[in-house]
Amino acid sequence: MSIRLHAEGLSKTFTLHTQGGTRLPVFRDIDLAVRGGECVCLHGPSGAGKSTLLRSLYANYKPDAGRILVEHGGKIIDLLAAEPWEVVEIRKRSIGYVSQFLRVIPRISTLDVVAEPAIFTGAAREAAANAAANLLTRLRIPERLWSLAPATFSGGEQQRVNIARGLMVHYPILLLDEPTASLDAANRRMVIELIQEAKSRGTAVVGIFHDEEVRNAVGDRLFEVGKSIDVRSAPHAEKEKSAHVGASVE
Amino acid sequence: MIPAPKRALPPPLLSVNGVSRSYGKQLGCQDISFSVRPGEVLGIVGESGSGKSTLLACISGRLQPDTGSLVYDMKDRGPVDILALSEPERRRLARSEWGIVHQNPRDGLRMDFTAGGNVGERPMAIGARHYGNIRSEAQNWLEKVEIDLSRTDDKPKTFSGGMQQRLQIARNLVTRPRLVFMDEPTGGLDVSVQARLLDLLRGLVRELGIAAIIVTHDLAVVRLLADRLMVMQRGRVIEEGLTDQVLDDPHHPYTQLLVSSVLQA
Numbered sequence: 001m002s003i004r005l006h007a008e009g010l011s012k013t014f015t016l017h018t019q020g021g022t023r024l025p026v027f028r029d030i031d032l033a034v035r036g037g038e039c040v041c042l043h044g045p046s047g048a049g050k051s052t053l054l055r056s057l058y059a060n061y062k063p064d065a066g067r068i069l070v071e072h073g074g075k076i077i078d079l080l081a082a083e084p085w086e087v088v089e090i091r092k093r094s095i096g097y098v099s100q101f102l103r104v105i106p107r108i109s110t111l112d113v114v115a116e117p118a119i120f121t122g123a124a125r126e127a128a129a130n131a132a133a134n135l136l137t138r139l140r141i142p143e144r145l146w147s148l149a150p151a152t153f154s155g156g157e158q159q160r161v162n163i164a165r166g167l168m169v170h171y172p173i174l175l176l177d178e179p180t181a182s183l184d185a186a187n188r189r190m191v192i193e194l195i196q197e198a199k200s201r202g203t204a205v206v207g208i209f210h211d212e213e214v215r216n217a218v219g220d221r222l223f224e225v226g227k228s229i230d231v232r233s234a235p236h237a238e239k240e241k242s243a244h245v246g247a248s249v250e
Numbered sequence: 251m252i253p254a255p256k257r258a259l260p261p262p263l264l265s266v267n268g269v270s271r272s273y274g275k276q277l278g279c280q281d282i283s284f285s286v287r288p289g290e291v292l293g294i295v296g297e298s299g300s301g302k303s304t305l306l307a308c309i310s311g312r313l314q315p316d317t318g319s320l321v322y323d324m325k326d327r328g329p330v331d332i333l334a335l336s337e338p339e340r341r342r343l344a345r346s347e348w349g350i351v352h353q354n355p356r357d358g359l360r361m362d363f364t365a366g367g368n369v370g371e372r373p374m375a376i377g378a379r380h381y382g383n384i385r386s387e388a389q390n391w392l393e394k395v396e397i398d399l400s401r402t403d404d405k406p407k408t409f410s411g412g413m414q415q416r417l418q419i420a421r422n423l424v425t426r427p428r429l430v431f432m433d434e435p436t437g438g439l440d441v442s443v444q445a446r447l448l449d450l451l452r453g454l455v456r457e458l459g460i461a462a463i464i465v466t467h468d469l470a471v472v473r474l475l476a477d478r479l480m481v482m483q484r485g486r487v488i489e490e491g492l493t494d495q496v497l498d499d500p501h502h503p504y505t506q507l508l509v510s511s512v513l514q515a
Contacts, residue, residue: 003251006251014499017503017507018506018510055498059495060495060498060499061495062495078253084491084492085287085477085478088477106448108449120456
């Protein structure tokens with residue numbers, strides 16, 4: 001499969017003006033290419049910058065240098081150079097992102113929260129509602145909860161609603177930030193199944209998975225985050241530290 | 251992978267070029283330029299006195315800027331310089347293609363008309379004549395903004411603040427404007443009422459594909475409604491970009507202060 005997402009020379013430093021201008025370098029000169037049907041697991045200790053990289057790939061954080069090339073509507077677009085409205089369009093159709101926590105939209109029912117991304121792409125309301133119902137069923141959200149807003153749900157339920165929402169549209173690129181963090185074994189297995197389905201549709205997946213079972217089940221290779229700061233002078237080939245899952249874990 | 255060349259775009263709905271306005275020695279807004287595309291929702295945030303309301307008044311034709319130009323892409327005439335239009339022309343434009351939602355619903359409603367009359371006024375002003383149609387369209391909109399139809403013939407002074415604000419929104423959106431200006435649309439409302447109003451606005455704006463410019467000091471409001479955000483301080487735009495990017499990864503010291511000062515609920 002062809003490359004769907006290609007980050008080149010990505011660097012990010014936070015400057016905290018409210019805290020005396022402290023500079024926090026997070027990563028430097030990252031190169032990451034992800035093919036359709038492939039799942040790359042971001043790997044590294046807590047604080048290494050995995051989430052920062054993932055958010056950068058969604059243009060939620062703005063890297064200081066580099067490009068993020070993505071396929072959108074048959075064209076290759078640099079996400080970092082795109083106009084805001086263009087990024088909005090790209091996020092609507094081409095890149096999905098499942099955050100760790102559901103950002104609750106007050107008063108909207110769970111079924112509508114899940115169906116909404118498809119409706120924004122122009123899907124018919126009924127078809128979107130059916131697809132949302134199907135995902136919620138598979139993720140074991142009891143039907144009696146569907147008409148309620150998810151604000152009062154448990155952490156695990158909210159996370160599953162969030163995953164359902166993130167998988168509603170078959171995005172060619174999918175970014176997952178610890179999608180199974182607060183799930184029990186049965187739900188974890190369902191999320192694994194859903195990610196595998198996305199991969200078999202040709203989705204390029206980049207994820208952070210602390211859970212080894214999930215990582216082994218869906219990951220094709222690891223991408224080390226956090227070393228790029230220390231290996232500034234390393235030759236280009238050293239930047240992308242890839243390994244088969246399992247080989248460098250533990 | 252090789253990026254595609256940038257393609258030519260249709261003209262923006264509204265282009266604001268170098269707009270400044272001061273009040274004597276008092277600063278209003280200074281040298282503001284931006285554009286809004288059809289269907290795009292732009293948020294403008296900043297503390298009181300940052301010039302955001304002055305800017306909104308200038309770009310919505312209610313206040314003459316000292317310098318700068320405003321080009322609006324009219325439905326049947328194409329791009330026109332709004333400041334060069336005659337007063338009646340500008341008023342007709344505002345009535346047919348724009349909506350203005352004021353912070354205080356009393357400024358945007360006719361307090362001596364009924365609720366139905368408030369919603370029906372704009373369709374009548376642009377040519378609707380059939381009473382039955384106007385009334386049913388008005389009731390349709392009262393339902394959309396969740397006002398009980400039994401209140402159709404009541405005057406807004408008997409309504410709560412939240413109901414008045416919803417009525418003002420119905421009054422503005424009934425003619426399906428292409429661009430809506432909103433000045434602190436949730437200001438002065440209870441938090442529970444605010445959330446309800448925000449959901450309503452969000453649904454309506456997305457459903458109808460209306461472009462909107464929303465001025466507020468409430469970051470939660472723009473997070474929910476706006477695609478794009480401009481941050482103002484002392485009359486100038488100091489940071490702009492995608493809403494979530496500006497709020498989650500602010501670069502300017504003032505934006506960082508603004509974002510970090512919000513209490514986590």
